[in-house]
Amino acid sequence: MATIEDVAKLAGLSRTTVSRVINDQPYVTEEKRQRIVQAMKDLGYVPNSSARRLRSQKTETIAVLLPRVTNPFFGNLIEAMEQKASEWGYQVIVCQTHHSRKKEIDYLQLLKTKQVDGVIMASLVNDWKDVEPYLESGPIVFCNEYMEDASIPMIHMDHKTAAYEAAVHLLEQGCKHIAYASGGPESHLGAMRKQGFLEALEEYGRPFLDELNIDWAIDVSDGQKVFHLIRSDFPYIDGVFTGSDEVAAGLIYEASSSDWKVPEDLAVVGFDNQMVSLLMVPSVTTIQQPVIQMADKTVEVLIQQLLHPGAIAPKRYVYPHQLLLRNSTKRREAAIQ
Amino acid sequence: MATIEDVAKLAGLSRTTVSRVINDQPYVTEEKRQRIVQAMKDLGYVPNSSARRLRSQKTETIAVLLPRVTNPFFGNLIEAMEQKASEWGYQVIVCQTHHSRKKEIDYLQLLKTKQVDGVIMASLVNDWKDVEPYLESGPIVFCNEYMEDASIPMIHMDHKTAAYEAAVHLLEQGCKHIAYASGGPESHLGAMRKQGFLEALEEYGRPFLDELNIDWAIDVSDGQKVFHLIRSDFPYIDGVFTGSDEVAAGLIYEASSSDWKVPEDLAVVGFDNQMVSLLMVPSVTTIQQPVIQMADKTVEVLIQQLLHPGAIAPKRYVYPHQLLLRNSTKRREAAIQ
Numbered sequence: 162m163a164t165i166e167d168v169a170k171l172a173g174l175s176r177t178t179v180s181r182v183i184n185d186q187p188y189v190t191e192e193k194r195q196r197i198v199q200a201m202k203d204l205g206y207v208p209n210s211s212a213r214r215l216r217s218q219k220t221e222t223i224a225v226l227l228p229r230v231t232n233p234f235f236g237n238l239i240e241a242m243e244q245k246a247s248e249w250g251y252q253v254i255v256c257q258t259h260h261s262r263k264k265e266i267d268y269l270q271l272l273k274t275k276q277v278d279g280v281i282m283a284s285l286v287n288d289w290k291d292v293e294p295y296l297e298s299g300p301i302v303f304c305n306e307y308m309e310d311a312s313i314p315m316i317h318m319d320h321k322t323a324a325y326e327a328a329v330h331l332l333e334q335g336c337k338h339i340a341y342a343s344g345g346p347e348s349h350l351g352a353m354r355k356q357g358f359l360e361a362l363e364e365y366g367r368p369f370l371d372e373l374n375i376d377w378a379i380d381v382s383d384g385q386k387v388f389h390l391i392r393s394d395f396p397y398i399d400g401v402f403t404g405s406d407e408v409a410a411g412l413i414y415e416a417s418s419s420d421w422k423v424p425e426d427l428a429v430v431g432f433d434n435q436m437v438s439l440l441m442v443p444s445v446t447t448i449q450q451p452v453i454q455m456a457d458k459t460v461e462v463l464i465q466q467l468l469h470p471g472a473i474a475p476k477r478y479v480y481p482h483q484l485l486l487r488n489s490t491k492r493r494e495a496a497i498q
Numbered sequence: 499m500a501t502i503e504d505v506a507k508l509a510g511l512s513r514t515t516v517s518r519v520i521n522d523q524p525y526v527t528e529e530k531r532q533r534i535v536q537a538m539k540d541l542g543y544v545p546n547s548s549a550r551r552l553r554s555q556k557t558e559t560i561a562v563l564l565p566r567v568t569n570p571f572f573g574n575l576i577e578a579m580e581q582k583a584s585e586w587g588y589q590v591i592v593c594q595t596h597h598s599r600k601k602e603i604d605y606l607q608l609l610k611t612k613q614v615d616g617v618i619m620a621s622l623v624n625d626w627k628d629v630e631p632y633l634e635s636g637p638i639v640f641c642n643e644y645m646e647d648a649s650i651p652m653i654h655m656d657h658k659t660a661a662y663e664a665a666v667h668l669l670e671q672g673c674k675h676i677a678y679a680s681g682g683p684e685s686h687l688g689a690m691r692k693q694g695f696l697e698a699l700e701e702y703g704r705p706f707l708d709e710l711n712i713d714w715a716i717d718v719s720d721g722q723k724v725f726h727l728i729r730s731d732f733p734y735i736d737g738v739f740t741g742s743d744e745v746a747a748g749l750i751y752e753a754s755s756s757d758w759k760v761p762e763d764l765a766v767v768g769f770d771n772q773m774v775s776l777l778m779v780p781s782v783t784t785i786q787q788p789v790i791q792m793a794d795k796t797v798e799v800l801i802q803q804l805l806h807p808g809a810i811a812p813k814r815y816v817y818p819h820q821l822l823l824r825n826s827t828k829r830r831e832a833a834i835q
Contacts, residue, residue, distance in 0.1 A: 205631065220613065230567035230576055230592065239567055243594055252604055255567065255592035257580055267589055276557065276613055294542060381773055407773075414777050436718055436744075437774055440751050 163204035172200040220278050223463060224271050226256045227283040228345075233435045234450065238283060238305065241456030249464050251278075260346045262287050272298045279463045282306065286346055300466035300473075304459035305450075306350050307477070314466075316459045316478045320350050321357035323448045323482040327402055327430045328361030330446070330484060334492040336400030336428050337367065342387050343404045344379035351404075358402055378403065384411020392421060399427060400490075406431035406438040409445045413489060417442070428490040443488030451480040500541035509537040557615050560800060561608050563593050564620040565682075571770045571787065575620060575642065578793030586801050588615075597683045599624050609635040616800045619643065623683055637803035637810075641796035642787075643687050644814070651803075653796045653815045657687050658694035660785045660819040664739055664767045665698035667783070667821060671829040673737030673765055674704065679724050680741045681716035688741075695739055715740065721748020729758060736764060737827075743768035743775040746782045750826060754779070765827040780825030788817040 165183075169176045174193055181189050182197045189197075200206075223246055227235040243253045254277065256268040265287050271277045272295050279299050285292070285306045295301060296313065303315040331339050341358055343351060362369050372395050378387050384407065391398045403409045409431030416423045423429055423443055431438050431447035438445035458478050466473045502520075506513045511530055518526050519534045526534075537543075560583055564572040580590045591614065593605040602624050608614045609632050616637045622629070626648050632638060633650065640652040668676050678695055680688060699706050709732050715724050721744065728735045740746045746768030753760045760766055760780055768775050768784035775782035795815050803810045 222613070224591070229573075231570065231573035233568065236566075236568035236573065239594070243596075247601075252601075253594070254561070255594070257576070257590070257592070259580075264584075264589075276559070381777070410773075410777055417779070436747075437777060440718070440747055440774060440778065442754070442779055 163201075163206040165206075167204055168197060168200045168206050171204060172196045220276060221251050222277045223251050223253050223279050223281060223460075224256050224268060224277040225253055225281045225283060226258055226265060226268050228260050229257050230255060234305075234433045234452070235283060237452050238456050241453045242281065242304075242460050245457050245460040246464070249460070251460075251464065258284060258286065260284070260286050262291075266291070269295045269301075272301070279467050281459055281463060285348065300463055300470075302459055302463045302466070304455055306348060308349055312475045314459075314462045314473060314475055314478070316455050316462065316480070317350070318450050318455070318480050318482050319353075321353040321360075323357065323432075323484070324354040324402065324404075325357035325361045326484050327446075327448060328358045329365075330486070330490060331400040331402065331428055331430060332361060332365045332367070334400070334424070334428055334490055336492075338370075338373065338395075338398045339367070339400035339402060340373045340375055340387075340391065340395075340398050341369070341402050341404075342375040342378040342384075342408055344377050344383065344408075354404060373398070378408045379405065381407050381411035381414070384408035384413075385415040386411075388412045388415040388419075388421075388427075391427065392419065400429075401427065402430050404432045406433050406435040406445055406447055409447070409489065410437045410441050413441050413443065413445065424488065424490050424492050428492055430490060434485055438487070441489070443491070446487045446490040447485050449483040449485055451482070455480050500538075500543040502543075504541055505534060505537045505543050508541060509533045557613060558587060559589050559591060559614045560616050560618060560797070561591050561593050561605060561614040562618045562620060563595055563602060563605050565597050566594050567592060570772045571642075571789070572620060574789050575793050578790045579618065579641075579797050582794045582797040583801070586797070588797075588801065595621060595623065597621070597623050599628075603628065606632045606638075609638070616804050618796055618800060622685065637800055637807075639796055639800045639803070641792055643685060645686055649812045651796075651799045651810060651813055651815070653792050653799065653817070654687070655787050655792070655817050655819050656690075658690040658697075660694065660769075660821070661691040661739065661741075662694035662698045663821050664769075664783075664785060665695045666702075667823070667827060668737040668739065668765055668767060669698060669702045669704065671737070671761070671765055671827055673829075675707075675710065675732075675735045676704070676737035676739060677710045677712055677724075677728065677732075677735050678706070678739050678741075679712040679715040679721075679745055681714050681720065681745075691741060710735070715745045716742065718744050718748035718751070721745035721750075722752040723748075725749045725752040725756070725758075725764075728764065729756065737766075738764065739767050741769045743770050743772040743782055743784055746784070746826065747774045747778050750778050750780065750782065761825065761827050761829050765829055767827060771822055775824070778826070780828070783824045783827040784822050786820040786822055788819070792817050 165179050169179045179197050182194050230236050239255055246253050258265045272280050280301045282303050283305045289308050289311050301313050305317055307315040307317045375387055409429045412429050413423050431445040434447045434449040438447045502516050506516045516534050519531050567573050576592055583590050595602045609617050618639050618641055620642045622643045626645050638650050642654055644652040644654045712724055746766045749766050750760050768782040771784045771786035775784045
């Protein structure tokens with residue numbers, strides 16, 4: 162790799178002059194500056210970036226923290242964020258926290274060590290008080306996950322209303338005993354969903370008994386287990402809100418090789434409108450998040466903060482969801498539009 | 499954010515002494531060093547990392563370049579790599595190239611600018627001669643994609659044999675006109691697959707006519723289009739090698755709402771053993787890549803290069819695949835184990 166000495170030699174100038182050009186310092190004639198820039202180009206010389214960054218403190222890189230890319234919701238979110246960021250000349254790096262408090266903090270360090278200019282948090286496992294200090298090193302924006310008391314911009318969906326509507330839909334389809342299947346660490350977003358679900362049950366005078374609460378269901382194989390648990394131990398359960406298309410797919414897949422029918426014996430609602438929710442037979446009733454709009458706004462807000470520090474108020478942007486009615490809940494013909 | 503002056507003040511020592519401790523320089527008593535370390539801790543002071551990095555040149559960060567995380571093969575690969583890397587204390591950042599030559603080079607710059615210590619390339623769109631110069635800045639390892647003439651370690655599967663076996667399986671199931679559906683930019687890996695496929699056809703004396711070559715199929719909706727193209731224009735086609743479980747799922751989904759039956763009228767082979775290949779009805783015959791083993795070996799080889807520069811020969815590690823026989827090709831009962 163070319164060194165500063167190589168550049169000096171090729172340009173026929175002193176190391177000090179080269180250093181002045183690299184550091185944008187005065188006292189170098191335009192002619193000498195040109196010779197040095199040309200020599201740097203010819204040699205493929207990149208000024209030591211750590212030194213450059215010491216000066217400019219800019220990396221034009223944004224880190225996006227999320228639990229895992231194998232969840233298609235986050236995969237699609239990243240796709241959209243990346244496209245938007247590249248319109249502004251920013252590159253995106255993806256950091257998986259796997260819901261680990263330590264990993265989340267480790268990746269936030271990228272901000273402190275100036276390896277990235279700003280951070281988007283699409284999930285949050287630490288307490289806000291442990292995240293807040295990193296704001297001194299650069300802007301952080303929430304997308305998807307949110308925290309009532311955080312003093313940063315938040316872009317998200319109204320998960321409470323979404324879950325409420327899904328539960329009302331199941332109730333209107335005649336379901337009497339609806340299980341709530343979720344999983345992963347407790348989050349604000351998760352708590353909001355649960356709250357919406359419970360409000361619907363209360364409104365319809367349905368009690369939420371212990372056995373309706375399943376808190377370990379994350380993926381397809383969990384969905385399969387949920388089906389067998391319901392069928393063997395609580396066969397009166399006739400509806401499931403899963404909070405996940407993968408769990409819903411597992412339930413439906415397993416039901417198809419049993420004597421139970423979806424939706425007649427068991428109606429199932431997923432979440433996120435993943436491709437699999439369309440491919441399943443029956444197709445899965447699910448909630449569509451406005452992924453692209455949320456991603457675009459998040460990137461826009463973050464970059465505005467980078468370009469005009471302090472100019473952005475810590476506003477909340479709440480985007481509308483859509484309950485997509487499909488065959489996995491079609492118990493009453495008339496109710497499906 | 500705390501400054502070096504704050505640390506000096508709290509420790510009751512000079513700025514120079516603090517600077518000596520930060521830079522691991524001598525002439526500081528252990529007692530003073532302890533006071534300064536404690537003051538840094540109390541204030542949450544992080545020595546300017548760019549300066550630190552100038553000295554140590556280590557970030558303990560690995561970048562993984564891949565086309566997109568929404569492809570579950572790459573999602574799973576990243577999961578496994580991250581787990582392995584964290585065992586060694588390395589963090590992983592994910593960089594999506596979207597098959598763009600420019601983005602690939604932009605992310606390789608992370609190596610040149612010392613933002614990462616090493617790079618794993620799970621795909622490659624530039625010519626090797628344009629990637630090679632970055633080796634001067636740090637180690638690069640190929641995983642999944644490979645290049646015969648590249649002088650770096652390569653960890654991959656034998657795609658030629660995998661495609662050959664899949665094609666032989668379709669031929670043995672009685673398929674006479676087998677389409678080859680693929681998509682995306684031409685890659686070495688893609689060329690190898692095609693070669694294996696064509697060798698099988700030749701061995702069985704089947705010609706590969708123009709209409710059998712479909713080169714624009716990447717995702718589920720492409721798979722749906724492929725089905726309609728075959729059904730309307732080339733109904734004698736009775737088998738498809740897709741190179742993608744998503745394309746296979748699209749084909750099968752669309753066939754299920756037509757008068758065609760899979761596998762009787764059209765046998766379909768996917769690739770990668772994604773979850774969807776199991777959930778489809780019929781389930782999809784596919785090729786399983788040894789994702790975890792490849793990821794583990796790749797991270798191990800890269801970290802060995804970081805720890806012992808120059809100690810690793812540019813070896814190739816070829817891992818075995820598995821053809822998983824499922825219902826989407828089950829035309830002849832006896833042939834399925």
